[in-house]
Amino acid sequence: MRLATLRSNVETALAGRVPSPFTYRDRKVIETVSAGIPEIDSLAGGLPRGSLTEICGPPCSGRTSLLLSALAARTAQPEACALIDGRDAFDPYSAEAAGVKLNNLLWVRCRNIDQSLRATDLLLQGGGFGLIVLDLSDIPPETVRYVPLNAWFRFRRTVEDTATILLLLEQESNAKTCASLVLQLGMGPAHWNTAFETKTAHAPRHPFVCLLDGFQARAEVLRSRIQPLIEISARHSFAQARAVNDAKSVRTSLETVFETKTMWGNRSSGIPAPKPK
Amino acid sequence: MARAAIHIPDFLVQAVVRAEPTLRGAAIVLVDGTPPLWNVVAANEAAALAGIELGMARALAEQFETVQIRPRSRTQEKAAHAALLDLGWSVSPRVEDTAPDTIVIDLAGLSSLFGSEETIAHQLAQRASELGLIAQVAVASNLEAAIHAARGFPGITLISQGEEAQRLGCLPVDVLGASDEVLETLERWGVRTCEALAALPVLQLSERLGQEGVRLHEWACGAGARSMVLAEPGLCFEEEMELDDSVEELEPLAFLLGRLLDQLCARLQARSLAICAIHLRLDLDPSGKKDLQVRNDSSRRKNQSNTHEKTLTLPVPMRDSKMLLNLLRLQLQGDPPSAPILKLFMAAEPARPRAVQTGLFLPASPDVEKLELTIARLVNLVGDSNIGSPQLVDTHRPGEFRMDRFAPSREEPRLSRRKNAARSVETERSDFIANSKAGKPAIGFRMFRPPLPANVQLQEGRPQRVSFRGTRGEIVAASGPWRTSGDWWREDAWHQDEWDLEIHFQVPSSRLGRNPASCPQQGLYRFYYDSISEGWFVRGIYD
Numbered sequence: 001m002r003l004a005t006l007r008s009n010v011e012t013a014l015a016g017r018v019p020s021p022f023t024y025r026d027r028k029v030i031e032t033v034s035a036g037i038p039e040i041d042s043l044a045g046g047l048p049r050g051s052l053t054e055i056c057g058p059p060c061s062g063r064t065s066l067l068l069s070a071l072a073a074r075t076a077q078p079e080a081c082a083l084i085d086g087r088d089a090f091d092p093y094s095a096e097a098a099g100v101k102l103n104n105l106l107w108v109r110c111r112n113i114d115q116s117l118r119a120t121d122l123l124l125q126g127g128g129f130g131l132i133v134l135d136l137s138d139i140p141p142e143t144v145r146y147v148p149l150n151a152w153f154r155f156r157r158t159v160e161d162t163a164t165i166l167l168l169l170e171q172e173s174n175a176k177t178c179a180s181l182v183l184q185l186g187m188g189p190a191h192w193n194t195a196f197e198t199k200t201a202h203a204p205r206h207p208f209v210c211l212l213d214g215f216q217a218r219a220e221v222l223r224s225r226i227q228p229l230i231e232i233s234a235r236h237s238f239a240q241a242r243a244v245n246d247a248k249s250v251r252t253s254l255e256t257v258f259e260t261k262t263m264w265g266n267r268s269s270g271i272p273a274p275k276p277k
Numbered sequence: 278m279a280r281a282a283i284h285i286p287d288f289l290v291q292a293v294v295r296a297e298p299t300l301r302g303a304a305i306v307l308v309d310g311t312p313p314l315w316n317v318v319a320a321n322e323a324a325a326l327a328g329i330e331l332g333m334a335r336a337l338a339e340q341f342e343t344v345q346i347r348p349r350s351r352t353q354e355k356a357a358h359a360a361l362l363d364l365g366w367s368v369s370p371r372v373e374d375t376a377p378d379t380i381v382i383d384l385a386g387l388s389s390l391f392g393s394e395e396t397i398a399h400q401l402a403q404r405a406s407e408l409g410l411i412a413q414v415a416v417a418s419n420l421e422a423a424i425h426a427a428r429g430f431p432g433i434t435l436i437s438q439g440e441e442a443q444r445l446g447c448l449p450v451d452v453l454g455a456s457d458e459v460l461e462t463l464e465r466w467g468v469r470t471c472e473a474l475a476a477l478p479v480l481q482l483s484e485r486l487g488q489e490g491v492r493l494h495e496w497a498c499g500a501g502a503r504s505m506v507l508a509e510p511g512l513c514f515e516e517e518m519e520l521d522d523s524v525e526e527l528e529p530l531a532f533l534l535g536r537l538l539d540q541l542c543a544r545l546q547a548r549s550l551a552i553c554a555i556h557l558r559l560d561l562d563p564s565g566k567k568d569l570q571v572r573n574d575s576s577r578r579k580n581q582s583n584t585h586e587k588t589l590t591l592p593v594p595m596r597d598s599k600m601l602l603n604l605l606r607l608q609l610q611g612d613p614p615s616a617p618i619l620k621l622f623m624a625a626e627p628a629r630p631r632a633v634q635t636g637l638f639l640p641a642s643p644d645v646e647k648l649e650l651t652i653a654r655l656v657n658l659v660g661d662s663n664i665g666s667p668q669l670v671d672t673h674r675p676g677e678f679r680m681d682r683f684a685p686s687r688e689e690p691r692l693s694r695r696k697n698a699a700r701s702v703e704t705e706r707s708d709f710i711a712n713s714k715a716g717k718p719a720i721g722f723r724m725f726r727p728p729l730p731a732n733v734q735l736q737e738g739r740p741q742r743v744s745f746r747g748t749r750g751e752i753v754a755a756s757g758p759w760r761t762s763g764d765w766w767r768e769d770a771w772h773q774d775e776w777d778l779e780i781h782f783q784v785p786s787s788r789l790g791r792n793p794a795s796c797p798q799q800g801l802y803r804f805y806y807d808s809i810s811e812g813w814f815v816r817g818i819y820d
Contacts, residue, residue: 037718060800064721064820080642080685089723091817092667092678098719102667106683108655109663119655126651128643137820138723190779190801192754210756212777214720215801215819260720 030180030226033165036069039258040183040219045226047131048180052156052166056173057185062217063137063169065098065260066185070131070167072099079130082106082123086116087138097263113139117151124158124166132159133167141171152178173222182223188216188257214261221254279384279394280420280505282427283401284413285361288378289319292357293347295409296518296536300345308335309349318349352517359513360408360544366510367404367547368397374508375424383505384416398433408543417441421501425471428452441499446472453496459486471497514625516540523562523617530618531606537623538598538605545627551594553628555601559585560620585614592684593645594628600646607653642685652683673763674771675805675816676724721820722803728814731804743780743804745815750780753799758806772808775816777801 007022014021032046040046047053047070057063074081081104083090088109096102108123110116113136120134136144152168152175159166168175173182191213285291289307294300304323308315315335324344338346358377365372368391371383384397391397398414405412415426417436422445426434429448436444448471450463462485468474474497482490495501516537524530534557545551561583587608595601643651655664665680731745740752757776764770781799801819806812 059723059818060820062721062820064723065718066721068721069718078686088663088726089817090667091676091722091724092669093676094719094722095667096669098721101686102669104685105666106652106685107665107667107680108659110659115659118658122651122654122658126643126647128648187799190754192756192779210754212756212779212801212819214717259717261717262720 031163032226034073035066036073037066037258039256040066043219043254043256044181044183044221044224047165047167048226049163049165050160051180051225052152052159052168052175052178053181053183054168054170054173054175054179055183055185056170056222058171058187059137060187060215061185062187062215062219062258062260063185064094065217066183066219067133067135067167067169068095068098068100070165071095071105071133072101074131074165075101075104077130078104080104080106080128081131081133082108082129083133083135084108084110084116084119084123086110086113086134086136089135089138094263113143113147117147120155121158124155124164127162127164129164131165131167133169136168136170139170144170144172144174147174149176149178152176156180179223180225182221184220184222186218186220188218190215191259211264212262214259216257216259218255218257279416279418280423281382281384281394281398281401281414281416282375282420282423283361283364283380283382283405284415284424284427285357285378285405285410286413286428286431287319287321288357289349289354290321291410292353293350295357295360295540296350296353297347298409300347304329304341304344306338306344306346307349308338308346315348348521350519352519356516356540357410359511359515360540361405361410362508362511363544363547364401364404364408364410364412367549368401370510371505372508372510373420373505379424379427380508381420381424381505395433395435398435402433404547408547409540417499419499419501420503420505421496422499425452425496436499442472442475442497443499445497445499446470446475450474450493450497453493455493456489459489459493462486512627514541514544514627516623518621520619520621523619525617527606527609527613530609530621531602533621534605534623535598535602537621538601541623541625542596542598542601545596545625548627549630550627551596551630552601552625553591553594554626555589555591555605556624556626557587557589557605558622559614559618560622561585561614561616562619563616583616585618587612592649592682593631595646596630597646600650603650604653607650607657611657648683673761675761675773675775676726722817723820724817725815728805728816731813731815733804733806733813740776740778740804743778743813748782748784750782752778753781754779770809773805774808775803775805777803777819 011021030048030051032048034041035044035047055063055066071081071083076099078101083105085107088111090107090109092102092107095105106123106129108119110119116134116136116139120132123129123132155166156175156178168179173179173184175182192210193213194210290305293307294305302323304327305321306317306324306329307319309318310316317329317331317333317335317338320329320331324341327341327344329338329341329344335346338344354377361378361380362372362374365380365382369382369384369387371385373381375381382401384394387397388394391400394416398416401414402412405414413427413431413434415423415430415434415436417423417426418438419436419441422436422441425445425448426436429445429452434444449469450471450473451460453471453474455463463469463474468477474494477494479491479494482494486493518533518537520533524533541552563583587605589601589604589608591604652664662680664683666683667678668681670677670679729745731743733740734742740755743750743752755776755778758774759776760772760774762770762772765772779799779801784798803816803819805814805816807814
């Protein structure tokens with residue numbers, strides 16, 4: 001009785017200022033979309049909208065492959081995407097081969113990190129983009145470390161409550177708690193295909209007839225604020241976990257691997273390798 | 278058949294006030310002539326009440342402290358007359374250009390669109406004020422009666438058929454537009470009003486004043502059977518402004534550009550049109566040119582020209598003067614004029630306003646006008662050539678592409694899938710390769726722009742060791758050489774042998790530092806040997 005009276009008194013005192021002070025509020029469910037790589041979708045739940053996602057790793061760790069897959073998935077919708085290229089390293093040919101619709105991509109070619117951060121500010125303020133990528137992969141880590149934390153915080157606040165995915169590519173994680181998802185990538189073994197070795201009577205033997213087929217990349221989740229898949233599968237329908245490709249998968253570890261393929265690689269493409277003569 | 282006449286009283290003064298709205302309500306005098314012989318050529322009612330007379334010398338007019346003196350501006354008169362015509366065409370396609378300060382509109386068939394004649398007259402007066410002009414409007418079935426009533430009566434005047442003589446009777450005879458000689462003669466006779474003139478016998482009037490007298494008598498009676506001489510609607514939207522003192526800073530220049538844009542946008546809105554491009558010409562003060570260090574031919578040529586021209590091309594027709602001003606400001610910030618500005622000229626290319634049909638299922642995309650402003654700011658930041666949508670070109674030259682204007686698709690996803698059926702075979706093949714690998718993503722490639730010079734040690738034609746960018750490494754696996762060449766008939770021909778190399782780097786432990794990931798120990802790179810320059814380079818890295 002005393003408890004009921006106390007509760008009634010508190011609700012009366014807070015009436016008009018705090019609605020339903022004793023009502024439990026569910027934690028906000030962040031909408032995620034596919035990153036274009038099933039292994040990453042299963043590991044991290046996809047890329048969260050309205051949040052900052054960091055993808056870290058050394059060169060040749062699969063960051064650009066993941067970036068192109070995400071761009072291909074978004075531009076195919078079609079959503080307008082923007083790429084702020086910190087060192088002008090973007091290759092349109094490999095992007096088109098990955099399925100990126102270049103008409104829907106705004107490429108901003110910057111010369112230094114200052115231009116990159118200011119361009120990101122302008123694009124976030126303009127709004128309307130489905131995916132904005134800030135690519136600082138080729139900028140030395142010691143330079144990126146000097147970016148003040150309030151810059152990342154400002155980016156996170158600007159993109160909050162919007163449908164924009166803000167993706168940050170760099171060599172090491174710098175945004176700290178401002179990032180809702182942090183993925184660390186690493187390089188695995190490269191695959192070389194020697195199925196094209198041929199010998200003919202008249203043509204000279206080609207000295208190196210192997211082809212680069214691709215390489216394996218490792219991905220690890222360092223931080224995630226997206227609801228864990230195990231909770232999603234237990235409490236909500238799978239319609240909410242849009243990035244999940246395999247409804248029966250349950251994340252049991254924070255690591256995964258995925259394979260990348262070159263445009264000319266045919267290991268599993270169904271194109272038969274020519275038989276050696 | 279009713280006609281509406283629109284007359285701008287004190288037209289010369291109103292043309293100047295239209296460009297300087299702060300002068301509205303003040304006593305204004307216009308002077309003209311060859312310096313130092315300036316004489317008063319026009320004055321508004323407030324200046325006339327203060328004692329100003331036409332023909333007065335400027336020095337005498339300057340004795341009146343409450344009077345603002347401005348030079349007569351023929352460019353402003355031309356712009357005001359164009360605005361008056363736009364007002365007429367915004368209501369009816371049948372407009373007569375009677376005089377620089379008077380137009381006549383045929384109101385036939387407009388009642389179903391705009392309402393009664395009184396409503397139309399009020400709308401005309403309202404629209405004129407939006408264009409910066411205070412108009413006198415008269416509606417009559419007789420063309421000449423409408424013109425004279427508009428010239429004689431302030432505000433809005435409605436004359437019913439048959440009442441023309443009665444209504445015009447009280448007007449002075451000078452509203453009929455008679456010559457000075459005839460007016461002087463009528464003054465001697467004591468004929469001062471239209472009623473008095475209409476009472477004179479027409480035969481005797483013709484004997485003394487000729488055909489002009491007959492014509493004046495006819496008009497004073499409210500008669501006249503003249504047909505309208507229609508003006509051709511033009512699509513010329515230009516505004517000019519001459520400055521007394523040159524402008525050097527961007528902020529005051531932006532203020533003046535804003536005024537011109539407001540006038541242009543109001544005129545276009547009256548014609549239900551929008552702007553698809555703006556041409557801006559700034560006449561510079563040759564004596565005020567800044568002492569620039571001439572670095573190249575283009576800046577020397579710019580330094581010699583006395584005009585600074587800019588063209589702003591819009592992705593979609595717009596009519597928001599504030600947005601257009603921001604875009605012009607950003608352009609001028611990136612490429613400012615080299616000298617103070619004496620005159621501004623702005624011309625707008627008209628186009629139909631865009632009609633956008635939004636959909637429930639369309640994906641989010643940037644607002645076109647906000648996107649244009651964002652891109653203009655980015656152009657100022659990174660340069661015009663460093664922003665856009667990359668497009669591949671039809672060549673085998675490595676790394677060749679062009680940058681197009683960013684125009685995202687606004688189609689619904691299911692429409693995109695239908696259009697995929699019409700793609701080229703090449704595109705389908707590349708998508709097949711990209712998508713048919715059981716979920717394996719395509720490998721990414723990062724370019725080095727410009728390519729990095731490298732040293733490569735060969736053994737039996739096979740790369741063994743490489744060094745570039747301060748690192749050394751052993752080659753573990755190699756694919757190549759893959760020869761590519763082309764454009765042999767041009768000066769920039771290429772002839773290259775490409776290699777895909779897997780390199781293990783020799784990184785001393787002292788360089789590993791805080792994060793070992795910052796010093797890669799292995800990597801997949803694309804090298805090439807340039808036969809023309811005879812050197813090794815690193816094109817990029819697989820990532």
